[in-house]
Amino acid sequence: METVTAAKKKKKEKPVPFDYSNYIRKGKLPHIWCPGCGHGIVLKCMLRAIAETGRPNDDFALVSGIGCSSRTPGYVNFNTLHTLHGRALAFATGLKMAKPNLKVIVTTGDGDALAIGGNHFIHTCRRNLDIVIMVYNNFIYGMTSGQFSPTTLPGMIATTSRYGNIDPPFDVCKMAEAAGATFVARGTAYHYGELEKILHEAIMHKGTAVIDIIDSCPTYYGRFNKFKSPADMMEKIEKEGTVSVKQASGLPPEKLEGKLLRGVLCKKERLEYTEGYAKLIEKAGGSKPK
Amino acid sequence: MTETETEKDLPRILIYEELCKGCDICAVFCPTEVLELKGNMMTVKNLEACTRCQLCDLRCPDFAIQVF
């Protein structure tokens, strides 16, 4: 019998690249995003996470508002809804209430979700509606040429803060948790494997799942703030600017200063909204939504 | 199959020219410096060094590179 050492065997095994063709609408690529825009990396992580569920494409609905990030549903082979700026969650709520068996994923930006859509955001979390909210957080309004957003850090340059931003930012995760979301996590485009895992866990969770996804807008945030390249932004903002929950537990507070925590930050069980609604219908003697 | 033949079984790197936007992310993060940007297009500089780790594909925002 032939004996193959583990190392040799590993070298012989050829990893196969993931096949996205089942999930991307034919003829839709190249996408509209700028060279090096992080949104494409996030989209790919999401598709792999969806594939991992083994569920048919028709089980999913992707809903978005307006923004570069909100262009995501236009490229994918699921049920899709591209709606109004800030209102993705209002549309997604209606859809989920009418079709509770659909897995609804909202792809939104820091501006779309937290500025104009901030009110919908907190109230969706409060209801614990079974929706995955992916916030593509590039710290800027990309689509409209780089105005500051509710996550832009102090001191940073935007079209609307030429001398540096003075607004303190929202912490997306703390806000989501405080508002009642039952799954809250943070990932980055740079840490693609971690993000894929988190997104899969979020899809499998029953209740409102919010994922703060740090990615990069090289065209505006990068150019205004003198980052050298898309890779430079990924290195400085996504890699050096974050620390995993696991690493953080062994670090002194001064090492965590100014860094965002990555990983699952909150996960709990609480009555999900469509289930609560179904119980109410039963109590009132009505017929269930299909 | 002999060991030398295994060694010669080089990876196949496909770069889709109609999709690549020349952002350079794949080349910067390739652990073994296999790739090189030429103008606005990614190219293969040193195929022998490729370990098929897939990092380039996984961080490419544009579905533009695959390694078999």
Ligand SMILES: Cc1ncc(C[n+]2csc(CCOP(=O)(O)OP(=O)(O)O)c2C)c(N)n1
């Ligand atoms: C009611 C309304 N107000 C303003 C706009 C202009 N607008 C379009 S996208 C956008 C911000 C998008 O920022 P974000 O959600 O962070 O997405 P990104 O482009 O950064 O991915 C704004 C203000 C609009 N389309 N509709």
Ligand code: SF4
């Ligand atoms: S403007 Fe920014 S967010 Fe929009 S596609 Fe370009 S890089 Fe991405």
Ligand code: SF4
């Ligand atoms: S598979 Fe890995 S080693 Fe080969 S080119 Fe891509 S990043 Fe470099």
Ligand code: SF4
């Ligand atoms: S990461 Fe993709 S789009 Fe960017 S240079 Fe490499 S192959 Fe081209």
Ligand SMILES: [Mg+2]
């Ligand atoms: Mg944005």
